[in-house]
Structures are given as C-alpha cells and as structure tokens.
Amino acid sequence: MTRDELNDYDWDSAVVDTSVFNPLPIGARDLLPTTSRRRRSNRERLLRVFEGWGYREITPPLLEYFEVHARGLSADMAERCVRFIEAGTGDVVALRSDVTPQIARVIAQRVGGEVEAGDQVRLCYAATSVRLPHGRHDRSELHQVGVECVGEQTPWADAELIGLADEALSALGSTAHRFDLSHTGVGRKLIAGLDLPKAVAKELRARLGRKDRGGVVDLLGSRCAPAQVDAVAELCELYGPPAILDRARELLAGVDAGEARAALEELRAVVEVVQRQTPAVAERLLVDLGEVRGFDYYTGLRMRVWAPGASEPVVRGGRYDDMLTRYGATLPASGLAIDLDALDEALMAADSGQADAAAPATMLAVQPGEPSGAGQRRARAAELAASLRRDGQRAWICAVAEVESALRQASRRGAQGLVWFASDGSVQRWREGAEGWSQQPS
Amino acid sequence: MGPVPEQITWALPKGRILEQATPLLAAAGVEIAPALKSVGRKLLFDLPTGERVLLVKPVDVPTYVEHGIADVGIAGLDTLLEQGRDLYEPVDLGIGRCRMAVAQPRETAGGLRRGMTLRVATKYPRCALRHYRAKGIQPEIIPLFGSVELGPITGLADQIVDLVESGETLRQNALVEVETIFEVSSRLIVNAASLRLKQPAISRIIHGLRTTVEERARKVAASQ
Known part of the structure; x- marks a missing residue:
C-alpha cells in the first residue's frame, strides 16, 4: 500500500451517535481523495480507449420515467429501482438503474433523423446507476464505464466487444483476466423444447444456474426422455476452454434442438473470429454453456470478464437484440460495461492501476496576527502560490496558528513542502523527506 | 478481496x-x-x-x-x-443427510385451531416463510438460535420448522413430524x-x- 493509500484510511471520522443521526443510507459509500483520484484516472483512460475505437461519449440523465426505463430492465432489476412521484404530474420517476436502456431510448428516439436505416451507432458513457441494495450486493451505486454498439448483428461485432474489453483492461495493467462466454440461446432453446410448466422451468433455470447436475436430473427425470435429461444435465459441465464446444455439438446432435444448435454455432463463430484475429486474447477465453441467468435481457452472446482479486466480474456485456425494440426501433445491439469498483479491487490486488502521479504540492501557512500584517503576509503567500501553480505545482493557502500544526496538516493533505509565514514577518521553508519534516535554508 | x-x-x-x-x-x-x-x-x-x-x-x-x-x-x-x-x-x-420438516405437539396432530395466526419457531426463517407462503398461509415466524423443540412445549409456537435426522429428539419432546419440506x-x-x-x-x-x-x-x- 502506498503512503497516499494510507492517507485515505487515515481520514479520521469522529464517532457519531447513530441514535441521533445515521451518516449514510445503507449501500452508500464515500470515495475518499486517493481512491477518487485513481477512479478518475481509470475512468479517463478507459474512455480514451473507447474513443479510439470510435465510440462517442454521451451523458444520459439520472432520472427516467419508471415505465419507460423498466421496459429495458429485467424483472429483478425493475424491482430494485429507486422510485418517487413527479411533482405536478403524479408520474412515477426512477433513478437510473442501468445505462443500456437509456442509450437504447436515446437511439430509438432518433431513428429516421440522426440515425438512418442501416447506420451503425457507437456510443460510450461513464455513469453511476442506483439500485436498492440486495443480499450481498449491498452497494447501492454501480459505477460503470461502458459502450453500446447498435446496428450490427454479426460474429465480428461480438468479437469486437471481446477485443475492446481486452484492450481496455490491458491499458490499465490487467494481465490475468479471463473471459467467460456463453450464449443465452443454447440453454433457453433447450429448456423451451422440453415444454415444462412455468414453475418447473423456473426451478430448472435456478438449478442450472447453480450447476447442480444432480438437482437437474432429479427435477427432469420423470418428466422428459432420457436423452433430453442427459443433454440438459450435461450443460452443468459444459464449461472450460473453447474445446468444449465440440463436446456440446456432439451432445446436441443427439436431441431435437435445432435452435439450440444454431445458438451454439453462433457462439463458435465468435470464438473462431477471436482465435483468428487476436490469438493472444483467445488464450483468455472460457466458454460456459450452462449459464442461463440474465435470460430476460440478453438474446445472444453473453460475456463476463473475471480478474484475480475481484469477487464480481470486472466486465459484463453481450448482445441484446430486442432492447431497441422495447423503445420502438428494430435494431440489433450489443455492449459492455466495466464495473469500476470490481476493476479497482482487481488492480489493487495486482498492484497496478495507480493514478498518474500527482503534481508536487506545497502548503502555504499564514500565521494570524494583527490585521494589516496578516493581510500583507496573505498577499505574499498568494503571489508565491500563483507562481508555483504557473510552474505546474499544486499550492494552497491556510491560516494556521502554530508551525507544528501546519506541518501536521500539510502531511495529512499530501503536501511535500510547507512555507510558513510567521507573524513576526519571517518566512520558513520546510520539506518532508524520509525522516520527516526538515527546515530548508532560506 | x-x-x-x-x-x-x-x-x-x-x-x-x-x-x-x-x-x-x-x-x-x-x-x-x-x-x-x-x-x-x-x-x-x-x-x-x-x-x-x-x-x-x-x-x-x-x-x-x-x-x-x-x-x-x-x-x-x-x-x-x-x-x-x-x-x-x-x-x-x-x-x-436429513430433512427440513414441520413438527408440532402430538396432541394437536389432528389439526390446529382455525382462525388464529400460526406461530412457527425456527432457525430457518426464510425457508419456513417460503414454505408457508406457498401454501397460502401467512405465519408469524419466531426466529430461535437453538432448542427449537421447546417452542411448542412452552406455548411459544404452534409448530416448528427444523432439521430432522432420526426423529428421536422430536419423540423425546412429544412432537410429531407432520410434513417434509425438502431433503437435505x-x-x-x-x-x-x-x-x-x-x-x-x-x-x-x-x-x-x-x-x-x-x-x-x-x-x-x-x-x-
């Protein structure tokens, strides 16, 4: 941990009596200066990569009409929207809980105008979404940087997302991340083909989601043909390097599941593009055919990127071709979002992702005294501060009673230099080195 | 982490x-x-x-x-x-191996009094609530950390939801298993x-x- 890092943890907070007031709602967090600065640096570097790939940044609003926003959300996520009533209209307004539906709305609104038929639109964003805390996901804010690519439905467009995610993560120094690819069509079509009652299908998805092979067999054993049970149960084990796609192909050949086979071939096509175009990235690919969560959102490729040190995926993304349909335009769409909190965990664990070094900083401390003298000292300090800033340094002025407390304050605020304007008119220059503060000859 | x-x-x-x-x-x-x-x-x-x-x-x-x-x-x-x-x-x-089960005092095994809120003592409040809700019953769940069998004996609860292995503890406390919720x-x-x-x-x-x-x-x- 760097010294700057320690500074964030050292931020003394006075003990508050929570019976009088609670400082923060559940799930809300402060990002203190060092973390916040690293966050800004990561965000800007990621946006630069996205810009380099032709994505233009937009800033959608934090407020949406709930009815409109929820069209683009899964049922679970809609439930977690923070909502209130709009004054004057009585309409229900929600805080944004996901950026993708917003961008879908923005683009759908402009089809026929800014967006012509056949156009491709690439947009990126850095935004915070708000969700009611839920289970272990007790963060109420999700800080993301992401892209949306609208207008192309090809394996190359899907592979571009993978390449882009890899370049973005690598730009921040990530080396050990792994892509986890799935295709919602495989599980979805296979389950649809079983003609199960709704509640059973839901339970089946839950068990598949847990890779509970025995549970799947128990649930389906008496309801389906043995070959079908085998095929679905086998999904629990079909994860690993892309070579498992061959096993999946053999497995699906044995059952009547044309659409699931088509989905499998779509996924294979994406993997092959990555293998051909960027073999180094292909080394990072894993395939998971048992992944069935996120059904009411994704329609094709689904991608998660995992990195050591982060217990949540650092990137989530994929294809959602009916997202714009929900807003009145028929255009295929895909995208990804990087979770800045998870990314930070991973980068910290790998000891990378430090912010660019901050400019050197000097604190100018003015000792109070009788008014005219203090005014003169303050003016001299302001002049010095301005000249330091012209040289690219950081400089600020404080009124401080004693030099000792000025030195302590300078350390806490990350200054390496202190200039002390004493009330007797003298000026002292101090620097902080490995042994602490020492006065410099003037 | x-x-x-x-x-x-x-x-x-x-x-x-x-x-x-x-x-x-x-x-x-x-x-x-x-x-x-x-x-x-x-x-x-x-x-x-x-x-x-x-x-x-x-x-x-x-x-x-x-x-x-x-x-x-x-x-x-x-x-x-x-x-x-x-x-x-x-x-x-x-x-x-064991099972999550509902149990109640032997003397009420014929049926519980109707028209009252069912009180259920358990170490598994979520499992219990899910089970009763699925049956259209809205019980009062009384969370305990141990000795759940005491609940019905002392009048704290009408039923319990707990793990049952051999059923011996239930027997010794004059409780009978009335329903298995799931196998564990x-x-x-x-x-x-x-x-x-x-x-x-x-x-x-x-x-x-x-x-x-x-x-x-x-x-x-x-x-x-």
Whole structure:
C-alpha cells in the first residue's frame, strides 16, 4: 500500500451517535481523495480507449420515467429501482438503474433523423446507476464505464466487444483476466423444447444456474426422455476452454434442438473470429454453456470478464437484440460495461492501476496576527502560490496558528513542502523527506 | 478481496460433517486427516499438497466461498437455501443427510385451531416463510438460535420448522413430524470467479468428488 493509500484510511471520522443521526443510507459509500483520484484516472483512460475505437461519449440523465426505463430492465432489476412521484404530474420517476436502456431510448428516439436505416451507432458513457441494495450486493451505486454498439448483428461485432474489453483492461495493467462466454440461446432453446410448466422451468433455470447436475436430473427425470435429461444435465459441465464446444455439438446432435444448435454455432463463430484475429486474447477465453441467468435481457452472446482479486466480474456485456425494440426501433445491439469498483479491487490486488502521479504540492501557512500584517503576509503567500501553480505545482493557502500544526496538516493533505509565514514577518521553508519534516535554508 | 491466485482454498465445516467428508475428500485426492490431527486448534493451515484449509462454523462456509476468500467449500442444502447465495453447487456429496420438516405437539396432530395466526419457531426463517407462503398461509415466524423443540412445549409456537435426522429428539419432546419440506444433504460449493480463474484445478476437484460419490452410490446399491 502506498503512503497516499494510507492517507485515505487515515481520514479520521469522529464517532457519531447513530441514535441521533445515521451518516449514510445503507449501500452508500464515500470515495475518499486517493481512491477518487485513481477512479478518475481509470475512468479517463478507459474512455480514451473507447474513443479510439470510435465510440462517442454521451451523458444520459439520472432520472427516467419508471415505465419507460423498466421496459429495458429485467424483472429483478425493475424491482430494485429507486422510485418517487413527479411533482405536478403524479408520474412515477426512477433513478437510473442501468445505462443500456437509456442509450437504447436515446437511439430509438432518433431513428429516421440522426440515425438512418442501416447506420451503425457507437456510443460510450461513464455513469453511476442506483439500485436498492440486495443480499450481498449491498452497494447501492454501480459505477460503470461502458459502450453500446447498435446496428450490427454479426460474429465480428461480438468479437469486437471481446477485443475492446481486452484492450481496455490491458491499458490499465490487467494481465490475468479471463473471459467467460456463453450464449443465452443454447440453454433457453433447450429448456423451451422440453415444454415444462412455468414453475418447473423456473426451478430448472435456478438449478442450472447453480450447476447442480444432480438437482437437474432429479427435477427432469420423470418428466422428459432420457436423452433430453442427459443433454440438459450435461450443460452443468459444459464449461472450460473453447474445446468444449465440440463436446456440446456432439451432445446436441443427439436431441431435437435445432435452435439450440444454431445458438451454439453462433457462439463458435465468435470464438473462431477471436482465435483468428487476436490469438493472444483467445488464450483468455472460457466458454460456459450452462449459464442461463440474465435470460430476460440478453438474446445472444453473453460475456463476463473475471480478474484475480475481484469477487464480481470486472466486465459484463453481450448482445441484446430486442432492447431497441422495447423503445420502438428494430435494431440489433450489443455492449459492455466495466464495473469500476470490481476493476479497482482487481488492480489493487495486482498492484497496478495507480493514478498518474500527482503534481508536487506545497502548503502555504499564514500565521494570524494583527490585521494589516496578516493581510500583507496573505498577499505574499498568494503571489508565491500563483507562481508555483504557473510552474505546474499544486499550492494552497491556510491560516494556521502554530508551525507544528501546519506541518501536521500539510502531511495529512499530501503536501511535500510547507512555507510558513510567521507573524513576526519571517518566512520558513520546510520539506518532508524520509525522516520527516526538515527546515530548508532560506 | 477475491481469490488468492494459484492456490486452492477450502472452507470446511467444523464438526460432524467434516468427519463424513474427510474420506470423500481423500478419495478425490485431498488428504486432510493427517493435517487435522497435527494442527491442534488452528483454524487455518496448508496441506502438504498445497491447498489451504479454513475451518469455519458450518453456517459460515457459504459466506467465505461467496466472497472468494475460499474457492470451494462444503455446505448443507439447509444453509444454502436459507441464505440464498450466489454460488455453484455442482456435487451432492450425499453426506449429512436429513430433512427440513414441520413438527408440532402430538396432541394437536389432528389439526390446529382455525382462525388464529400460526406461530412457527425456527432457525430457518426464510425457508419456513417460503414454505408457508406457498401454501397460502401467512405465519408469524419466531426466529430461535437453538432448542427449537421447546417452542411448542412452552406455548411459544404452534409448530416448528427444523432439521430432522432420526426423529428421536422430536419423540423425546412429544412432537410429531407432520410434513417434509425438502431433503437435505451436503454439497460441494464453488465460487463463481474461482471456477473461471482456477478452472483446471476446480474441474479436477468437481470430477474427482463426483466420481467418488457415484462409486460409493454404486457400491451401496450393489450391497443391497
């Protein structure tokens, strides 16, 4: 941990009596200066990569009409929207809980105008979404940087997302991340083909989601043909390097599941593009055919990127071709979002992702005294501060009673230099080195 | 905090389940018995084969695994269903078998008084609530941490929802089992990130344990 890092943890907070007031709602967090600065640096570097790939940044609003926003959300996520009533209209307004539906709305609104038929639109964003805390996901804010690519439905467009995610993560120094690819069509079509009652299908998805092979067999054993049970149960084990796609192909050949086979071939096509175009990235690919969560959102490729040190995926993304349909335009769409909190965990664990070094900083401390003298000292300090800033340094002025407390304050605020304007008119220059503060000859 | 790279960490439940799991783990190549004898009261130790072991209270195993502090663990279905965590449960180990059941005093077994709020004492409030709601009953759940059988005897509750193995405790406290909610056994659980980042090692564990469990089941079936 760097010294700057320690500074964030050292931020003394006075003990508050929570019976009088609670400082923060559940799930809300402060990002203190060092973390916040690293966050800004990561965000800007990621946006630069996205810009380099032709994505233009937009800033959608934090407020949406709930009815409109929820069209683009899964049922679970809609439930977690923070909502209130709009004054004057009585309409229900929600805080944004996901950026993708917003961008879908923005683009759908402009089809026929800014967006012509056949156009491709690439947009990126850095935004915070708000969700009611839920289970272990007790963060109420999700800080993301992401892209949306609208207008192309090809394996190359899907592979571009993978390449882009890899370049973005690598730009921040990530080396050990792994892509986890799935295709919602495989599980979805296979389950649809079983003609199960709704509640059973839901339970089946839950068990598949847990890779509970025995549970799947128990649930389906008496309801389906043995070959079908085998095929679905086998999904629990079909994860690993892309070579498992061959096993999946053999497995699906044995059952009547044309659409699931088509989905499998779509996924294979994406993997092959990555293998051909960027073999180094292909080394990072894993395939998971048992992944069935996120059904009411994704329609094709689904991608998660995992990195050591982060217990949540650092990137989530994929294809959602009916997202714009929900807003009145028929255009295929895909995208990804990087979770800045998870990314930070991973980068910290790998000891990378430090912010660019901050400019050197000097604190100018003015000792109070009788008014005219203090005014003169303050003016001299302001002049010095301005000249330091012209040289690219950081400089600020404080009124401080004693030099000792000025030195302590300078350390806490990350200054390496202190200039002390004493009330007797003298000026002292101090620097902080490995042994602490020492006065410099003037 | 996520998984430690290049090392598999196990979260194992202290107590009875661990004894039953030890031979299964050994058959799948994870030999913990000698280490268990020599570590005394240590809760964290490394095996000669390189794995790290955390010994935790059974109910805490899913927490360690979900947060990625451990890659794999062993937890009962009762705990998993009660906590509803985001984990993989690829292998039913077939140990720690029992059932989640509803029980009530013998003298009320003919039927409970109608028109009252059903009071249910349990260590598993979420499982209990789910069960009653599915039947259209809105009970008053009274959470307890132990000696749940006392609930109906003392008049604290009308029914209990609890784990039942032989039924002996129920009998001794004049309770009868009226309904089984689900069968319980211990599962291998796996962290989602570990499954990707340590995929070959995790796959070996899953296959090793599954094969061991299946062989056992075959032997049991053959001997019957």
